[in-house]
Amino acid sequence: MSRLAQTFARTRAQNRAAFVAYVCAGDPDFDTSLEACRALLASGVDILELGVPFSDPLADGLTNQLAAQRALENGMTAARVFELVRRLRETSETPIIFYTYYNLLFANGVDAYVRAAKAAGVDGILTLDLPPEESGDVTAACRTHGVDTVFIIAPTTPDARIPTIAAATTGFIYYVSREGVTGVREQVAGNIAEAVARIRTHTALPVAVGFGIGSRAQVAQVAALADGVVVGSALVNCVRDHLGDRAKIVAALAAKAADLAAGVTRS
């Protein structure tokens, strides 16, 4: 069983949702990011989703765009992203997935990239701009190297497409709760229950819900409905708010993660 499958089996047994935390790898710099990720992993995070910084993150809102920009400006490269995962693996068995864009996988060969990711300790890959129809090389490489795939279902996805998406997925389905880019919103989207139920009629894969979730109350609301809850921009904001002060970044992230993690239990 993959680390991802084990994690969802455990959280299901505990009658709770998995807490999926997103930060950008190398934001604002490698050393801070390493400490920040370690703090997250020690604060109730069930799955760590690492954004791989890309020059043109067209599915991301401003918060994540700026995070990627900081990371790139401070020297993040593919090799450094893998190095970050390797360092995290020294002390943690928590699943780590990449949240990335296709050109970064494609540039030097998808198979080589996925092999390197696996060797570093990556458990799954979510490629934002890769629909299942174009994903043959990625799903094949992931199968070969034992890395899980994660694909997105959106509110605009018609029922007829869900089996195609599910067939390409081995890790979990990421349901984006609203049309739009990443970013914190005042309110969680309505219709999540309905959407998750719709997805579950087509697949037994775990369903995590993300986009726009930023508070413990919102986490709790979604945790009642889905197998996983993803929080991203609200955590990245902890980095942004304390730029230049590593200790504060790490402390703020740990506190925020612990607070959010308390929301995943179901009453």
Next chain:
Amino acid sequence: MPTAAADTPSLDRFSLPDAGGHFGGYGGVFVPETLMTALQDLGAAYEVARHDPAFQTELRHHLKEFAGRPTELYFAERLTQHGGGAKIYLKREDLLHTGAHKINNALAQAILAKRMGKKRIIAETGAGQHGVATAAACAKFGLDCVVYMGAHDMERQSLNVFRMRLMGAEVRGVEAGQKTLKEAINEAMRDWVTNVRSTHYILGTAYGSHPYPMMVRDFHRVIGQEAKEQILAREGRLPDELIACVGGGSNAIGLFFEFLEEPSVRMIGVEAGGHGIKRGEHAARFAGGRLGVLQGCKTFLLQDAEGQIESTHSVSAGLDYAAVGPEHAFYRDRGRIQFAYATDDEVMAAFQLCSRLEGIIPALESTHAIVEGLKRAKALGPDKVIIINLSGRGDKDVQQVAKILGVKL
């Protein structure tokens, strides 16, 4: 001079792209899931429209009465003399309403949006010509219009910003990255992902995810259809060469498409050589790029070793882009379309030359094609005929050119 065109077996130009939007190994659909259905709906709506005589009639009507088609094929006598070789004809897309070929596509997509019941339009623009064309079409049809434009481009094409605003469009500046066309497209796609149910995205070039490269090409095919008829009437034969500048590739494929299966006609796309082929100093994707995926499409890109997109430079905002349309990449592999580039300096010289010799101020984008046309005319000799696509007029560029020349206005 290579003549691969004549040796390559001809290919049915209508067989491309396939149902998934692939031109051989190029093109396709690479977008966030939220947009998949919108693209499929758009493809379906376009498929119906293209076979609907009512759509074609409405489009032809507006192209004639609003945009000013057909455009002339003009014999540039003094440029020909100056070149000292082949006869040079200019396809006068610069005479269209709003000043460039872009209106062909903007009008057609606005009509399509109306048919689809979408009342809000978004667009990206580099030089501002596509933004102005879209703003005009939206004003005409009473559609809401938001145009994304890089802050750097807003500065160098400030006249076009004002024109868009006069026609009721909201122009949103984009401050990210190098503040040019690529960042404007990112921002337009973010808007589209957010407002996909109400909004149609009028993409301005033969680029992006299926069906855009095919659809935008089809909306510009009229350029080549007219040119073919006109040159046959004038010269009694096909041209020897067609030359067009290539940003995303819409004016070029629009001119070329009708001739793709005429083996005697050579075709040359001209990219932006900027300050020369050094990293970050140009936008000649076929000179310094390699295969990758950007903004929905697999094609030649300017990128670093790890797949991060590189910055670009061109004196012309409309060619200042890191990727090139997939159909061009496909026909380049087959040797059917060749590519060259023109540098900023060559463009500045030809801009002034064309203005002085012909009384026609060309867009800086189109001037790239003139640079190459003059070189090739000389090499070809006097019994040959070339057509240069004058994709737009240079009114929008005069302030920037004055600045470069050190002239105070």
